[in-house]
Amino acid sequence: MTTLLKNYFKNFSQFSVEVKVLAITTFINRLGTMVVPFLSKYMLEELHFSYSQIGWVMVFFGVGSFLGTWISGKLSDKIGFYKVMVFSLFTSGLIFILLQFLTTFYSFCLGVLLLTTISDMYRPAMLVSLDTYAGKNERTKALSLVRSSVNLGFMFGPLIGGIIITVLDYSFLFLIDGLTCVLSILLFSIYVKEKKLPYKLNTFKHLKEENSVFQDKPFLIHLVVTLITGILFFQMFTTLSLYYKEVFDFSSIESGLFLALNGVLILLFELSIVGYVEAKNINKLLVVSLGVLAMAVSYLFLLIENSVLALVVMMVFMTIGIMFTFPFANSFVKKRSLKKQEGKFMAVFTMSYSIAHILSTKSGMTIIAEYGYKANWIFLTCLGFLGFLLAYRLVFIVDKEKEMIKKKIVESLFATSSK
Incomplete structure (x- = not known):
């Protein structure tokens, strides 16, 4: 430390x-x-x-x-x-x-x-x-x-x-x-x-309708994955904190220690993970998919009843998922956005977390009230596996898209040279 x-x-x-x-x-x-x-x-x-x-x-x-x-x-x-x-x-x-x-x-x-x-x-x-x-x-x-x-x-x-x-x-x-x-x-x-920027950012009125962020299919899939990871993440601060109290009778200090564990692990390893992925040029979308999988698996451990060790392992897997998904999800959006549309892409991306917060808390509380905690953990696990499949599929969609772009560039070069 x-x-x-x-x-x-x-x-x-x-x-x-x-x-x-x-x-x-x-x-x-x-x-x-x-x-x-x-x-x-x-x-x-x-x-x-x-x-x-x-x-x-x-x-x-x-x-x-x-x-x-x-x-x-x-x-x-x-x-x-x-x-x-x-x-x-x-x-x-x-x-x-x-x-x-x-x-x-x-x-x-x-x-x-x-x-x-x-x-x-x-x-x-x-x-x-x-x-x-x-x-x-x-x-x-x-x-x-x-x-x-x-x-x-x-x-x-x-x-x-x-x-x-x-x-x-x-x-x-x-x-x-x-x-x-x-x-x-x-x-x-x-x-x-106070210090002002020496220029004002352009507005987006001149952009054509076909350039809409909502017509970028890979971005929309990524947005759904982001929504799912947000739903899994925000339950840490709502249903999970209640679970600590009602099932394990933890004090506020003990509950705080579990969240502190999450913060310690992120502080210790996140920057190193990001640096390693960047240095080795690892596919960032693949890392995101593995992160969503880790978050899904984390909720499986909550199905183990009366085990404090299971809670610790759950938090470790959840933290791994957070470190794998959050930094690289943001990176994908920045690279995906056109230079003049970065504000639009980032705004929609950021707002998806707010929507996730709304869906996460209401769905979690409703499921717990009707069917209990175990049903909620099963639902979150299934949702996480769906997010993993979408994120993993996105890896191949983007790779295929890159190949098509390369092919078009080559074709355009040959077409130019033949004239």
């Missing part, structure tokens, strides 16, 4: 002050999202919501995420990413503090919708800020630094959240969560000054 942190801070020291502060801000912000893993547990234990009601609240969580991503893209173009980031973190911090006072089902739904809409405006704006504060040749590294900050926060956040719930109570969790958001953006606004 010491070596890991040394390597992180060694890479950290190479960047500009703005990028460093952005990484620290993201770490504090991610550390502060300690409420999210315990939200379902809070609604069940403290608010006494039914499974169906919890499912609907998490639907609003996903809808808010979808709206926040879309609004952020619009506002970042109009008023700039800086103002969006400051507004998002400061306001969401206040809403986090106020959320504890909303105890009825409808008020909590509205509060969660407002919270996620405003808080999810941060990430798209933050990604745009990297294009401004990081040099052209260091943007990829800067993004990796921010991802490492997210993983560090994800590693410690759930554990700290569990300790706060156990030692204090949920009200302090909401309070501390809100204050970390406010603290992070105050730090950002003090040390980073």
